[in-house]
Amino acid sequence: MTTLSPQRTIAELKELRANTANEHGAQRIAFTPIWVETREWLKRKLAELPVETHVDAAGNLWSTLRGASDKAVLIGGHMDSVPNGGWLDGCLNVLAGLEVLRRIDAGYDHRPPVTVRLVDWADEEGARFGKSLFGSSACSGNLDLAEARGLVDRDGVTLPAALKNVGIDIERVKDSHVELKDAAAYCELHIEQGPVLLDLDLPLGVVLGTFGVERHAITFHGQAAHSGSTPMNRRKDAFLAAAKLSPEIYRIAETHGGVGTIGSCTTKPGIVTSVVEDCRITLDQRHLDAPALARCYADAKAASERFAKDGGVTVEWNRLWSIEPVLFDPKLIQFCDEAIVETCGRSHRLPSGPLHDAAEVARAGVPTIMMFVQSLHGISHNKIEDTKEEHLDLCVRAFDRLVEKTLRSVAAAIA
Numbered sequence: 001m002t003t004l005s006p007q008r009t010i011a012e013l014k015e016l017r018a019n020t021a022n023e024h025g026a027q028r029i030a031f032t033p034i035w036v037e038t039r040e041w042l043k044r045k046l047a048e049l050p051v052e053t054h055v056d057a058a059g060n061l062w063s064t065l066r067g068a069s070d071k072a073v074l075i076g077g078h079m080d081s082v083p084n085g086g087w088l089d090g091c092l093n094v095l096a097g098l099e100v101l102r103r104i105d106a107g108y109d110h111r112p113p114v115t116v117r118l119v120d121w122a123d124e125e126g127a128r129f130g131k132s133l134f135g136s137s138a139c140s141g142n143l144d145l146a147e148a149r150g151l152v153d154r155d156g157v158t159l160p161a162a163l164k165n166v167g168i169d170i171e172r173v174k175d176s177h178v179e180l181k182d183a184a185a186y187c188e189l190h191i192e193q194g195p196v197l198l199d200l201d202l203p204l205g206v207v208l209g210t211f212g213v214e215r216h217a218i219t220f221h222g223q224a225a226h227s228g229s230t231p232m233n234r235r236k237d238a239f240l241a242a243a244k245l246s247p248e249i250y251r252i253a254e255t256h257g258g259v260g261t262i263g264s265c266t267t268k269p270g271i272v273t274s275v276v277e278d279c280r281i282t283l284d285q286r287h288l289d290a291p292a293l294a295r296c297y298a299d300a301k302a303a304s305e306r307f308a309k310d311g312g313v314t315v316e317w318n319r320l321w322s323i324e325p326v327l328f329d330p331k332l333i334q335f336c337d338e339a340i341v342e343t344c345g346r347s348h349r350l351p352s353g354p355l356h357d358a359a360e361v362a363r364a365g366v367p368t369i370m371m372f373v374q375s376l377h378g379i380s381h382n383k384i385e386d387t388k389e390e391h392l393d394l395c396v397r398a399f400d401r402l403v404e405k406t407l408r409s410v411a412a413a414i415a
């Protein structure tokens with residue numbers, strides 16, 4: 001009989017690091033030879049279990065432990081990494097899921113009441129083609145196929161060509177949706193990648209959902225004028241209006257919650273001897289609550305128009321990208337809270353700033369939950385990414401409890 005062994009997960013994470021990282025960090029970039037080798041390594045581990053394993057039309061790897069019912073609890077993660085990535089992002093989810101699968105297989109004598117499936121999503125990071133959540137968005141149906149066809153990496157290789165190289169036909173990737181047919185719930189463990197749990201001195205947290213995003217380019221148009229001959233009261237300074245927006249974005253986040261970032265600023269003519277004629281900034285606003293996000297956006301827009309008017313310049317907004325907040329399932333949030341409290345005494349609920357595969361699964365209508373484990377330094381996508389081993393141990397235990405509660409709930413709903 002196999003009991004849950006979080007230490008085995010930690011040992012496997014180290015084995016993976018030894019196999020797929022160099023002195024700069026993890027190198028498991030999707031669709032590359034190291035990623036293919038990583039998959040083979042994972043498949044060898046899965047082959048020790050009575051599971052059926054296959055790759056779907058989008059390149060996602062599914063491993064199925066058949067239960068008494070076809071209704072399935074899904075456990076997911078991603079083995080791919082960014083170049084020079086950390087040792088936990090994505091692969092912790094899969095390897096903890098593997099350990100939970102082993103425990104369920106043994107604990108239920110190879111026949112759990114419902115089916116349990118482990119999925120390794122393809123190209124979560126989007127490191128090579130600049131588009132994240134490839135496999136999960138193909139599966140959910142949200143992938144923009146026209147855009148995907150046109151993606152090219154730094155060496156001029158197109159995404160369709162890179163996919164063909166690993167046996168995937170871009171025109172068929174959305175056929176992957178069939179995998180969600182009997183999905184009753186989706187559970188994902190992930191490192192937090194931020195400092196919230198660290199600052200609270202808590203090992204684990206329940207993720208409420210992923211932030212909605214409003215991303216815009218804002219351009220102020222003024223007038224170029226000689227920096228020596230133009231009196232201050234005669235200027236139409238595009239930079240001044242843009243600059244006033246910066247403290248305003250902080251005030252808006254303070255008022256409505258969420259986060260706001262002016263991430264870039266370019267000026268024209270951009271020379272030391274001229275008043276700025278055009279100033280283009282980008283604004284990224286995120287919130288878990290859709291109406292609050294709408295207020296953040298509306299307030300920023302109104303403020304920009306006010307500052308433009310005050311300075312005798314005009315302002316123009318262009319939406320670069322936006323996505324609605326994705327909320328996780330209330331019952332699964334409850335289970336996750338309980339699992340964490342039972343494992344380490346205290347839980348905390350927090351939103352996720354980054355998007356995850358879980359958001360795509362939730363958008364496809366599958367009840368979804370994520371659990372976060374504390375990140376040291378609050379940092380990720382870097383070789384210094386780390387989590388205390390005692391916290392890794394705890395997260396595997398708590399995640400196992402979460403999956404067990406979910407499995408029992410799905411089984412009870414069928415009975």
Ligand SMILES: [Zn+2]
Pocket residue numbers: 078089090124190
């Ligand atoms: Zn990740």
